[in-house]
Amino acid sequence: MGDGLGTLLPILGGIQWISGLVLAVAALRRARTYDRPGGLLARTSARLAILLFIVAALDLLLRASGLSARVANWLPADFNRDTWHVRALLIICGAAWLMLLIAASVNASLGVGERRRSAAEELRRRMGGRRTPY
Secondary structure, rough: OOOHHHHHHHHHHHHHHHHHHHHHHHHHHHOOOOOOOOOHHHHHHHHHHHHHHHHHHHHHHHHOOOOOOOHHHHOOOOHHHHHHHHHHHHHHHHHHHHHHHHHHHHHHHHHHHHHHHHHHHHHHHHHHHOOOOO
């Protein structure tokens, strides 16, 4: 890995970290509106995504501050530090984005069900208690 990737990786990782963390917090806030057990999966996966993004931020801080050179002393001599950072960041952020995708999917399915129920209730209210056509 060249020097270009060495300076570009923290910048791109920081942008990904900020956007992922904002979306994970938004997914967690949305999942908290569903008190039913169905929202548990969304809440859990959003929390796990936040945790993984925090771990990725620690990796980025190691890379940006230069402390990774001191950590490399404890690793085997043939271990490539740049490759380790790229792989760790990609794996951690990939897992965090997957958890965020799960949380967003569950939130979307719960939202569709909630809108259907509220639309049916509104239709019943407007029809004056008569049977709905569906």
